[in-house]
Amino acid sequence: MTTHDLVILGSGPAGMAAAAAAVAHGITAVVVDEQPAPGGQIYRSIETTPIKERRILGNDYWCGEELVDGLDDPRIDYRPGTTLWQLTRQLEVGLLQGDQASMVRARHVILAHGAMERPFPVPGWTLPGVMTAGSGQIMLKSGGLVPSAPVVLAGCGPLLLLLAVQYLRAGVPIAALLDTSSPGQYRDALPLMPGALRNIRTLLKGVGLLAELRRAGVKHVRHVTALEAEGENRLERVRWRCGNDPEWHSLTTPLLLLHQGVVPNTQVTRALDCTHDWDERQLSWRPRTDTWLATDVEGVSVAGDAGGIVGAKASAFQGRLAGLGAAIALGRVNEDQIRAEVKRLRRELKRETAIRPFLDTLYQPAAQWRLPEDNTVVCRCEEVTAGEVRNMAKQGCRGPNQTKSFTRCGMGPCQGRMCGLTVSELLADANGQSVSETGYYRLRPPFKPITLGQLATAAEDISR
């Protein structure tokens, strides 16, 4: 089996920065990404986007160009269109490119595969025509595709506001922005303002986005407390209620884009049995890492949003740090030689992440949006409802792995990506336990489905 010094999963800001830092110390880095082009989600299609007018996507998008250019370095073995289907604690790496499956070994692995949207289970969310804000951004960046009729945006979080403004600037009519944050959250976040002020640029950016929406007269409905998507076989209308007002409002629309924040994608770190901690503020799991971003599995580090939501800029700093950490671990440089650089990096990181407690508190989705009503589907793949999950708790299931034999919850193609958080929280709530105690699905390779034939082929690399 071929052995590589360093394999990096993900070519978003963290992955690209890690590669650049590592190769500067003589390491050959293999960068693997499922997508056909670099940039991750935040800088998606940055090399090819048809939306060339910089004002539309904004500076925070275009600043990714520099990192992407860095991938041209000949010491970086960049492999787009390549899926990671296996990673063992012995750092055996299973790759799938097109139809070709292979196995290689790594001396060190940096997982920089980012975040995914938090599930947003509301009645009707499985109807065609209901998608995520992230998908809206992807369509915009990659193909210049925008809603053809006035779109309804719903949820909370900076990315939802960003998309709204990007649509505005691109001339896309917005029927309404249904905001699910509650007034109490502003009050709760206020004490954390000093931290936010350390990153005033980001703070002002958020304020600026809101102002832009207001100036344009976008219908911004606040304190939405109930939300439903309705239609026969496809989305026809969106209904909502506000505050304690029992009256339902309704808008006819063919497209609803949902968003309530992003959470770390923990498929790989879970399969490795890295220790994960439940972050009470971000309401998601994150792999436990040390000051070099190393997990408790030897040779595996995590950088960027995959280790806890930090945002694009901080992801790049973390990537750099992890890359340098790998260089140290592989004996290519010792800590003394890079002490000043690391000190500076840690300082930048601290400043960049100082706003997180404020943002996390401000945009924390309320319990009702994470613990849906009984008849709401939570496992989309296998169509299992919240009520069925609660029923499993009544039958004595204290954790998600025990429910798997009664319902097929979590056993569909997405391997629990869309339902894992919801199921863990539902069970914790129903059992009167902490989410930490309740745990998460036990995950194992393959991370994406692989054929028996491909498995057999990949195994041939073991003896080579």
Place this chain on the structure above:
Amino acid sequence: MSARIVIVGAGLHGCSAAVHLSAQGHRVTVIDKDYAGRHASGVNAGGVRRLGRHPAEIPLAMAAWERWQRMAEVVGDDCGFRPVGQIMVAENSADLETLAERERQVRSLGFNHEYLITRDELRKRVPALSPHSPGGLACDGDGYANPYRTVTAWRRLAQRQGASFFEGVTVTDLEACGSGWKVQAGTHRFTADILINCAGAWAGTFCQWLGEPVPLAAEAPMLMITERMKPFLGPVIGATSRLLSFKQFENGTVMIGGGIRGEVDPHRQVAETSLGGLAENADTVLSLFPFMNEARIVRTWAGMEAVMPDQIPVLGSSSTSENVIHAFGFSAHGFQLSPITGEIVADLAMGREPSYPIEPFSITRFNGNHSSI
């Protein structure tokens, strides 16, 4: 007289013992260091199989099969049991000879649940099977069930009958106390008149403490499951000279196993899959069902089983201590036997002669043999 009974291990054998003993009015406590069924009973292939059993196990398997037929009556849930039949297929003439010899052997013991089928009959029953297979050995009425659902049904029945379960609690010490035992488990201290060792891959530790070490190996049989596929298979398929268990569930997913071992991480005490073994399993599948080349695996896993060198369990009274019964070491095929093992344990605990011959399973067969892992 109601005895205080402590059962270590809430897998199926522990739950089965708990059901039988609590039904007889005893005060039963079941202790498990994780949760019921975590390592083996809840995560196996669910094979309900008399076919191909070690001769010593056949009488138990026959009786157990009778319980599986009416499982809903026994525990209040049919546990997903589907008697779709099992067939061991021959891949070549040498295999066929092995199967013929097996049929003779089983007949000579007085059983006729296994019978040879011809190539033509095999093709009728398993049209998807590669035509090169010259025949098979069939057992009607065998099939599969849902492992975790089965564990839960037996556990809940035990609880309804008054048994207490302590999960997430690890036994750390045993102390003889009069004719009984004091069991220390975390901050809990249990008093037992009778102790039952159903600790699976960890049962060897207790044997050491009791001064009767056994050559138990913790092994990690692996399983794979595919995406949903259109129905193509009825019975459960095994191979003759290679490890294979191949079945298709009602929801269309196909489960592939048979006992190929992954790795046990001794430090973390968990089972891990290994690609080499999975590929070996894949090879066997592809020889018999070549179209499975394009079938997509969506999940793999491994369980922790206690394996004895002769592949049959330790089931019987302790050889060193009064009031200790052992029921472990089922070597990756204890699932089907579980309804009966509890009955046997209950008989032994109460000083009754079990209804089935258990001499081959005696712990004394390892006398003097080295300690366990």
Place this chain on the structure above:
Amino acid sequence: MFKRLTPPDAPMQKTVIVYFNGRQVTAQDGDTIAAALLAAGVEACRTTPVSGSQRGPYCMMGVCFECLVEVDDVPNVQGCQVHVKDGMQIRSQHGARRLG
């Protein structure tokens, strides 16, 4: 549901012709299958194996597995992960796959 913005300064995008359930669909080079279908007004690309409900793409980034389609006779392909190529035959995904 979606339309293409044609910014005046956008470079000419090469057209790609694919087929969805036999019907011709005009896409752009660089489109994923899922994006191309959405742009062509196709809202549902499959039905679920459990209840036969209609589903369409949800996340567009390979996480949700809703955009499953059959591509050139290979089923269960994530449409958002594959780029369109001239002549591609795409079919909606219904229920379980058939093999053999």
